[in-house]
Amino acid sequence: MNEEIQFILDSAKENMDAAMRHLEKEFVKIRAGKASPAMLSSVMVEYYGSQTPLSQVANINTPDGRTLSVQPWEKNMLHEIEKAIMNSNLGFNPMNNGDFVIINVPPLTEERRIQLTKQAKAEAEDAKVGIRSARQDANKEIRDLDVSEDLQKNAEVDVQALTDKYIKKVDAFLTVKEAEIMKV
Structure with missing residues (x-):
């Protein structure tokens, strides 16, 4: 050829x-019932004046199949992260416990x-x-x-x-x- x-x-x-x-x-x-850190891949956080992907300002873990935990590297970022997750239109309701943000992934x-x-x-x-x-x-x-x-x-x-x-x-x-x- x-x-x-x-x-x-x-x-x-x-x-x-x-x-x-x-x-x-x-x-x-696209989530399929189980919690996955990739679900938050589109979340952008206001970090020192610029939009930064959530994964670059915090650790994202899945303690179990229905929960995501987001632990920021700087404590003062908790409120910004919580606000960014709410504004992301993912349908999540984050809870801030003072150390990290917990997200209960509702069943579909x-x-x-x-x-x-x-x-x-x-x-x-x-x-x-x-x-x-x-x-x-x-x-x-x-x-x-x-x-x-x-x-x-x-x-x-x-x-x-x-x-x-x-x-x-x-x-x-x-x-x-x-x-x-x-x-x-």
């Missing part, structure tokens, strides 16, 4: 891998599970869009090459096979996440 075509295929595969990695990160943020209601499933489907669709975009870019690059029509057609078939493989991965990943969310 032509080196240029192989390079284009490798590039498309990298872009599709990037879409999958992004999907994995987004799925970690059926309605909330359906919302989270829809959110997971939207993230999966975004990943599919990224994969299809990588396919489109690869096909455009292949058409721009100065090679025979047969080589172009074969390369486009290879790109489509790669695309189908990644779309199936996204669907399988979504099925697992949906089952995890809906499990009571």
